[in-house]
Amino acid sequence: MTQPAHSTVDVLANFNRQALARALNLLEDRRPNRQAQALTLLDTLSTLPASAHVVGLTGPPGVGKSSLISRLIEPQVQAGRRVAIIAVDPSSKVSGGALLGDRGRMQLPGQVYARSYAARDRLGGLSREAFSAVFLLRHCCDVILVETVGVGQSETDIAALADTTVLVVQPFSGDLLQFIKAGVMEIPDILAVNKADNQELAQKALADTQAALSLARRPVPPESAAWDSPVLAVSATTNLNIDTLIQALGAHWQHLQATASLEKKRAAQNLEWGIGEIVHEVGQRGLAALGGVEGVRAAWHQQPAHWSVVRKLSVLLEDVQYRTSSR
Amino acid sequence: MDTDRSEDKPPERLQDRPKDRPWVMRTYSGHSTARASNELYRLNLSKGQTGLSVAFDLPTQTGYDSDHALARGEVGKVGVPICHIGDMETLFADIPLGQMNTSMTINGTAAWLLALYIAAAERQGVEPQALQGTTQNDIVKEYLSRGTYIFPPEPSLRLISDVITYTVKNVPKWNPVNVCSYHLQEAGATPVQEVAYALCTAIAVLDTVRASGRLDAAEFTAAVGRISFFVNSGVRFIEEVCKLRAFGQLWDELTCERYGVDNPKLRRFRYGVQVNSLGLTEAQPENNIPRIVLEALGVTLSKDARCRAMQLPAWNEALGLPRPWDQQWSLRIQQILAFETDLLEYGDIFEGSTVVEGKTSAIKNAVWAEVERVTDMGGVISALGYIKEQLVASHTERVRNITAGDHTVVGVNKFTETADSPLYSGDSSAILKVDEAAERDQVARLQAFRATRNQAEAETALSGLRTAVLNGENIMPASIRCALAGVTTGEWTQTLRDIFGEFRAPTGIGGAAAARTVNGETAQELEELRTRVRKSAATLGRPLKVLIGKPGLDGHSNGAEQIAVWCRDAGMEVVYEGIRLSPEQIVTSVRDEGVHLVGLSILSGSHLRLVPEVLTGLRAEGLSDVPVVVGGIIPEDDAKDLRQAGVARVYTPKDFEMLRILSDMVEVAEAAA
Missing domain, CATH: 3.40.50.280 (Cobalamin-binding domain)
Known part of the structure; x- marks a missing residue:
């Protein structure tokens, strides 16, 4: 854990899971000396290519996200791809504790790296730690599957983390319409109707979902003009159309790269993450003292090595506070 | 049980009334090897036990041979390893199966162990028609509590249904399914939950049998009559009496209304019992003896709701494996109850008790409500996640009550002062140790068996099994052929695993409420x-x-x-x-x-x-x-x-x-x- 960051990065590049686990422990660690090491590691990573495809799966509880992820793992591992899983479970508001049970619902081959996070005090179905974990994993594997807390009444911020967002719903549940109406989420990149266990059920489920979607579809935002979100009826139980889903994931990944949207998307995600971290560290008043989101964005464009920016901004802020208090 | 019955029979005078026949007395046992278990069984029978209750080891229960990697360290531990017909024959050597009543605690591989039993009987020259006994064969409680399931629900129910339809026609004195409320109580179920979820399981089983179309109306009615239950009895023995009366009445109503069984004999609630192990304590373990006695009263006092078979745990179960002497002490409790006391000399002593009737009908009403709830969720299989969460929540509540002292456990959270026990000095001398050499011995004999069997015959039998499963035929005839051809437990199960896949049950912990009731x-x-x-x-x-x-x-x-x-x-x-x-x-x-x-x-x-x-x-x-x-x-x-x-x-x-x-x-x- 005390190794210099660059050698850690070398080890990580080989998907050494022992080193990976240690690095992820480090990123979570709030002790000052460890945080310093973590920032160094992230800075080093910022300069390196991050080639993994981040796929986020969200959807209401009990819809079969974990089973679906199990099905997605199999063929990827067989194709020799390095797969990592991030699963987020809710924390209890009363005790602060959490039950992390997703591993138990997945079939995990030995080659896969899987880690569970408690959402802790974060809303939106993700955990703060999931962001840094994905940031790191992007540099050492081929595909990262992220499972969020079951989305319901509160909105989901999976799009702030994933390259490709998959919304999983049950057939005939009405969930989709309700989510889109309630503004729980934007139109996902891929819509998977799970539990369509046979062809007949799949046809009906597809028709039902497409009807709901046509009611909800809004003008497509210009930056994703070329992507038309597919609706797929799948079954994790009977393995129906899992290959089609994998093809759709690949197509979206191609699309992101071909249209150069990936870079833009990730830059925006990193900025949002950075702002989130700043707000977490110094609060809204601190953000205001830094010139608000605009100020951060300006600083961001000057120095894209994200973690250095956060650190510099924090130092800057201390400076501002010092000046304010000594006035 | 049903109030109109009292009208048919005039009040009895004691001297006219023959004593009731006692229940079948068993001890749940088996360990190390088939040979060691056979010796134990013969010893137990010589002490006056009237039936056998076979405990299988975990590899046998989950369908692995003794030499499988997952079996390491588990062979012969919680029961006897049975890998093939040779083991089964050794297990019952010098025990005439035509006269024995054998209960087998086996579920995921029940069809297979029954096939081995039938084949072993055939080698003893005993016809299947003569066999008496029980296969537990209840997969739902395995998903919910006991954990030795193998296959997903749908094929598991098919296997259960196959065993029922086969035995009704060919082994008519066999109880093909022992629907277990026992393990639900061990998992924390309240009496209402225990009865409700057991009834829901029985409904799922019988509905599957009916839908299979393999039985005509008369055979189906006979199948309903063969369904038996395996219940638990806790130390709150008056409530247990009421629970069992309620259970009997509900079963009578259910079989009459849902399955149209006219013959009241075939609607009778038949159950065996193992009294509560959950409540047995490691602290002051001698106190478990009075607990066991009182729990035995709960299932025997009311004649109309009396058990058909009983097995009692040993006083030192919370410490480790009981020795033959410990098991003997538990058998003696049964014998004293049946032969020394006047228990079997009376009709139902609760007849006319408004207190008991009030409690019984309160339980019944609550059970119906819960059964309806599960039915609305699509039945017991669809509701597995819900039921598991309910059980974990109830158990959490129980543990909290003990911790908080709201629920007294003598010697544990109250009256903990104790003199030194002459029975137990805190070391491992008061329990049985399984000989570690037993596993090596078992593995060596298994490998010798495989080496000497007719390989071609075994392979033909296995391919016959595969065809039968794929064609939707009853699995029993092909399984019996496998048993006779020397197929092993691991091979039989693997054939089915390849076709059915494996299942992971819900853990139920997600829904357990936070500690809201502690105070x-x-x-x-x-x-x-x-x-x-x-x-x-x-x-x-x-x-x-x-x-x-x-x-x-x-x-x-x-x-x-x-x-x-x-x-x-x-x-x-x-x-x-x-x-x-x-x-x-x-x-x-x-x-x-x-x-x-x-x-x-x-x-x-x-x-x-x-x-x-x-x-x-x-x-x-x-x-x-x-x-x-x-x-x-x-x-x-x-x-x-x-x-x-x-x-x-x-x-x-x-x-x-x-x-x-x-x-x-x-x-x-x-x-x-």
Whole structure:
């Protein structure tokens, strides 16, 4: 854990899971000396290519996200791809504790790296730690599957983390319409109707979902003009159309790269993450003292090595506070 | 049971009334090898036991041969290993199967073990028509509590249905299914939940049989009449009397209304019982004897709701495996009750009791409501997740009540002062130790058996089995042919695994409510513990994260689930993956998840094998700084060995104070940081 960051990065590049686990422990660690090491590691990573495809799966509880992820793992591992899983479970508001049970619902081959996070005090179905974990994993594997807390009444911020967002719903549940109406989420990149266990059920489920979607579809935002979100009826139980889903994931990944949207998307995600971290560290008043989101964005464009920016901004802020208090 | 029956029979005068026949008396037993178990059975029969109850080891129950990697350390531990017809013949050597009444606690592989039993009987020259006994064959409670399921629900129900339709026609005195409410109570069920979910299971089974179309109306009615139950009886024995009266009445109504059974004899509620093991204590274990006696009264006092067969646990079960003498003491309880007391000389002594009738009908009403709820959810299989959550919640409540002292357990949370026991000195001398050589012996004999059988015959029989399964034929005839051809338990099961796939049951812990009902001192203590857990994050660098793991084939997950829920309630982040994990899988999870502490729960007695494997694996992954604590039925001598091997703490049933265990775990985690 005390190794210099660059050698850690070398080890990580080989998907050494022992080193990976240690690095992820480090990123979570709030002790000052460890945080310093973590920032160094992230800075080093910022300069390196991050080639993994981040796929986020969200959807209401009990819809079969974990089973679906199990099905997605199999063929990827067989194709020799390095797969990592991030699963987020809710924390209890009363005790602060959490039950992390997703591993138990997945079939995990030995080659896969899987880690569970408690959402802790974060809303939106993700955990703060999931962001840094994905940031790191992007540099050492081929595909990262992220499972969020079951989305319901509160909105989901999976799009702030994933390259490709998959919304999983049950057939005939009405969930989709309700989510889109309630503004729980934007139109996902891929819509998977799970539990369509046979062809007949799949046809009906597809028709039902497409009807709901046509009611909800809004003008497509210009930056994703070329992507038309597919609706797929799948079954994790009977393995129906899992290959089609994998093809759709690949197509979206191609699309992101071909249209150069990936870079833009990730830059925006990193900025949002950075702002989130700043707000977490110094609060809204601190953000205001830094010139608000605009100020951060300006600083961001000057120095894209994200973690250095956060650190510099924090130092800057201390400076501002010092000046304010000594006035 | 039904009130109109009293009209047919005039009040009895004592001298006219013949004594009732006693129930079948059994002891749940089997260990080491078929030969050792056979000796034990013959000894038990010579002591006046009137039936046999076979305990199989975990590899046999989960469909692995004794030489399979997953069987390591589990062979002959909680029961007898039966890999092929040779083992089955040895198990019943010199026991005439035509006259025996044999109960087999077997579920995932029930069809196979019954096939072996029928084949072994054939070799003894006994026709299937003459065989009497029971296969437990209830998969639902395996998903919910006991954990030795193999296949997904749909093919599992098909196997059960195959056994029923086969036995109704060919082994008519056999009870093909023993619907178990027993394990639901062990998993924490209230009496209402126990009865309701058992009835829902029976409905799922009978509906499947009816839908199979294999039985005509008369045969189906006979099948309903062959359904028996396996219940539990706790120390609140008056409530148990009422529960069983309610159970009987509900079964009568259900079979009449839902299945149109006209003959009241075939609607009779027939059940066997094993009294409560959950309530047996490790502290002052001699107190378990009066508990067992009172629990036995709960299932015998009311003639209209009396059990057909009984097996009693031994007083020292919470300490380890009982010795033959311990089992004898339990058999003597049954014999005293049946032959010394006047219990069997009266009609139902509760007839006309408004108190008992009031309680009975209250239970009945609540059961119906719960049955309807499950029915509305699409039946017991669709509702598995819901039911499991209900059970975990009830059990959590029970543990909380004991911890808070609201529920008195003598010698445990009250009246704990004790003189030294002459029966038990705290070491491992008062329990049976399974000879570690038994596993090697069993494996050697299995390999010799495989080497000498007619390989071509075995392969032909297996391919016949595959065809039968794929064509939707009844699995029994092909299985019996496999048994006679020398196919092994592992081969039979693997053939089905390849076709049906394997199942993972819900853990139920997600829905267990937070500690909302604790109050008073416990609430204060819990609050202090939470503060302590929160503060530990400063030492650890991040919130305390623990892994609760169940290595090995042992499926009794109630303890692990309780610990997991309580850890969550204390503010920890808890990784829990369910049952049947290999040491390798546990080590991988510990590594990937970056936990601060590992808690292992093992109840099968294979702790000396499995725990060191986990410790070795952790060392190999550079994780020797992650402390390991172990909970289970672990004799003190073994606990010493485990501590020596590097285990930080060992918890046994006498550590019932959950908050103390948790606070101890925080200490261990902090010390390792």
